Amino acid sequence: xxxxxxxxxxxxxxxxxxxxxxxxxxxxxxxxxxxxxxxxxxxxxxxxxxxxxxxxxxxxxxxxxxxxxxxxxxxxxxxxxxxxxxxxxxxxx
Numbered sequence: 894x895x896x897x898x899x900x901x902x903x904x905x906x907x908x909x910x911x912x913x914x915x916x917x918x919x920x921x922x923x924x925x926x927x928x929x930x931x932x933x934x935x936x937x938x939x940x941x942x943x944x945x946x947x948x949x950x951x952x953x954x955x956x957x958x959x960x961x962x963x964x965x966x967x968x969x970x971x972x973x974x975x976x977x978x979x980x981x982x983x984x985x986x
Contacts, residue, residue, distance in 0.1 A: 921971035933963040 923929050946952040961969030968983025 923967040926966060926970060929963060929966045929970070932959070932966055935959055936963060 920926070936956070939955050939959040943952040943955050965981050965984045969979075970976060972981065
């Protein structure tokens, strides 16, 4: 089993706490989740960092990873229950 780095664990924990407040905060779309917003920032940084990369396999892998994180968070949000969102966020790590 892979170990989570401290920043990933903090992001997942904050996101789960945030998810538990969805009903009271009236969050209706995954784009409002802090975790998804951070994943988007990471993805944009990955694209920017890899724009001049000559290693196309590495570039492709890095950019797909960023998109995958965003997709996992969105998928977990759509399931709307704690077990499924926890699983999705842990997959997104």
